[in-house]
Amino acid sequence: MKKVINQADNVVREMLEGFEEAHADYVRSLEGTTVLLRKDAPVTGKVSLISGGGSGHEPAHAGYVGEGMLDAAVAGEMFTSPTPDQVFEAIKAANGGEGVFLVIKNYTGDVMNFEMARELAEAEGISVEQVVVNDDVAVEDSSFTNGRRGIAGTVFVHKAAGAKAAEGASLEDVKKVAEKVVANTRSMGVALTPCIVPGSGKPSFTLEEDEMEVGIGIHGEPGIERKKITSADDIAEELLQKVLQDSVDFQGSEVAVMVNGLGATPASELYIVNRYVQKRLRDNDIQVTHTYVGEYMTSLEMAGFSITLMKVDEELKQLLDARADTPAFRK
Amino acid sequence: MKKVINQADNVVREMLEGFEEAHADYVRSLEGTTVLLRKDAPVTGKVSLISGGGSGHEPAHAGYVGEGMLDAAVAGEMFTSPTPDQVFEAIKAANGGEGVFLVIKNYTGDVMNFEMARELAEAEGISVEQVVVNDDVAVEDSSFTNGRRGIAGTVFVHKAAGAKAAEGASLEDVKKVAEKVVANTRSMGVALTPCIVPGSGKPSFTLEEDEMEVGIGIHGEPGIERKKITSADDIAEELLQKVLQDSVDFQGSEVAVMVNGLGATPASELYIVNRYVQKRLRDNDIQVTHTYVGEYMTSLEMAGFSITLMKVDEELKQLLDARADTPAFRK
Numbered sequence A, B: 001m002k003k004v005i006n007q008a009d010n011v012v013r014e015m016l017e018g019f020e021e022a023h024a025d026y027v028r029s030l031e032g033t034t035v036l037l038r039k040d041a042p043v044t045g046k047v048s049l050i051s052g053g054g055s056g057h058e059p060a061h062a063g064y065v066g067e068g069m070l071d072a073a074v075a076g077e078m079f080t081s082p083t084p085d086q087v088f089e090a091i092k093a094a095n096g097g098e099g100v101f102l103v104i105k106n107y108t109g110d111v112m113n114f115e116m117a118r119e120l121a122e123a124e125g126i127s128v129e130q131v132v133v134n135d136d137v138a139v140e141d142s143s144f145t146n147g148r149r150g151i152a153g154t155v156f157v158h159k160a161a162g163a164k165a166a167e168g169a170s171l172e173d174v175k176k177v178a179e180k181v182v183a184n185t186r187s188m189g190v191a192l193t194p195c196i197v198p199g200s201g202k203p204s205f206t207l208e209e210d211e212m213e214v215g216i217g218i219h220g221e222p223g224i225e226r227k228k229i230t231s232a233d234d235i236a237e238e239l240l241q242k243v244l245q246d247s248v249d250f251q252g253s254e255v256a257v258m259v260n261g262l263g264a265t266p267a268s269e270l271y272i273v274n275r276y277v278q279k280r281l282r283d284n285d286i287q288v289t290h291t292y293v294g295e296y297m298t299s300l301e302m303a304g305f306s307i308t309l310m311k312v313d314e315e316l317k318q319l320l321d322a323r324a325d326t327p328a329f330r331k
Helices: A008-022 A084-094 A108-123 A154-166 A171-184 A232-244 A267-283 A314-321 B008-022 B084-094 B108-123 B154-166 B171-184 B232-244 B267-283 B314-321
Strands: A027-029 A035-038 A048-055 A072-078 A100-105 A128-133 A185-191 A211-214 A225-228 A254-261 A287-294 A304-311 B027-029 B035-038 B048-055 B072-078 B100-105 B128-133 B185-191 B211-214 B225-228 B254-261 B287-294 B304-311
Touching (some): A008 A048, A035 A084, A048 A108, A048 A154, A072 A084, A084 A100, A084 A108, A100 A108, A100 A154, A100 A171, A108 A128, A128 A154, A154 A171, A154 A254, A171 A304, A171 A314, A185 A232, A211 A232, A232 A304, A254 A267, A254 A314, A267 A287, A267 A304, A267 B008, A287 A314, B008 B027, B008 B048, B008 B072, B048 B084, B048 B108, B048 B154, B072 B084, B084 B100, B084 B108, B100 B108, B100 B154, B100 B171, B108 B128, B128 B154, B128 B171, B154 B254, B154 B314, B171 B304, B171 B314, B232 B267, B232 B304, B254 B267, B254 B314, B267 B287, B287 B314
Parallel strands (some): A048 A100, A100 A128, A254 A287, B048 B072
Antiparallel strands (some): A027 A035, A185 A211, A211 A225, A254 A304, B027 B035, B185 B211, B185 B304, B254 B304
């Protein structure tokens, strides 16, 4: 197990400290918690956005804290939901008086703990709304989830709902945008190698030297199929087909594309995938308006990638184009 | 060899195509070459900056093409210098009339080929100056180099000299800034795993399951020592000591810090390293003015990282703070 860490128990705390030191222009920690807040939080006059979840998906979510995206990110232990009290502290600290909106990836622990935090906050008179992101078309139900999993498409929720909140929209209108993103976003991933949670000492699954796992989850949860590695174009085609054949009708529409690296895949390979994705969509009369290639939602040192498509309308295009200034996403 | 590619021979071309499609707001390709130009090149009224080298170090260098940094990047094959004619084409296309400045990492092939291109350009009446970056303190001479290697510190040259050029400074003044960066920048890296050049089918070196290579080069060239992996703090300390004990006197000064991932190391681990680096410098009366944590100069899917320190004065601080808008670096 080759990791650049000190003690496994301290990984999340030390990571957060190092993150805060690197990005003190953007964030500050909330003492005694694993919450990173916008430096100027609470920001008044706007709805506050909060996301979070297990660690190991960096730059999600702390990397998206800043102007135009999140007001706070709550970090759990590696691949483990943050506790309700941590989320509750984030809500109280981020709330600027216009209400708080929670962006939750669809994992059983996250949904339960964020909803408990929401109840605690509502009991104190804070208005809270939420969306549950479930963009992964690979599988229904899974080791961490009832229903579909939330993966890289979550970043589109941060961006669009964050921009809507920055405009001064109401909590209800922020929620509508978030729901529109969720309704129009579909993703799927593939892994070439597993990852190892610090302290566990062993990979979450194993793959032969010539195998890949299609439809992998961002915690290494099983996908659809384990098979021999094929070419970049063939792998991209397989993911795209599944995404395009799902319940969103992308045909003839405009889309935002994300080719997301899971951790260990070189940028050069992500660009080779993007080349195919762009060509394939063009050939199918789907117009790409926005393209994002890079590491947005990772799975520690897993090799692999995911492809996300979001069908966009004028409102979503304008929200993607709006100013964002965070450590991991600027526009 | 698990890679997301099509044919090994096409990796660089396909990567560049996918890059251009992803970042068409920033770059355009120069037909028939491996050159990516600023979309609005040639930009008049300023010195044009060009860098490049072997591929496999993404986002270097195409990721730094844009306002405030490079005017063009020239990509060679994987870990192989671009040919003089490619660099020459870049010079001609990027030249806006105020001269061209070449940022060359110190590898034998790069220095030779960029200098040949310079001669070709000068024969056509284009003013060309250059700097050779050699920030890696690990070893003198190496499999690819006479003298010290150029690694992640190169990005500080792009940023500072690029900002100077954007101010409208003369070719001579851009060169002075680049030389100041080189004189004040020192780096060292460590690898936990090797990387594999597409098509070669085997790693450039091997490490045991509990070993690391201290002082690694970005092509997997040998470092100083192969030893058992220690803690993040101990590894960071070992790199920092070597950097601090080199010929730049950092004591009592202000510095910019870069903790650079080599490809497969999770962001969480880079932040854990950053935590130690910041503490260690603070304890030693060295004031950090700028911090950069992420993948700036990679080595395909190598696991590991490098630490770079640049001693800064008022001019360099101001140049780091100047506007930059490129795919991989924004300010």
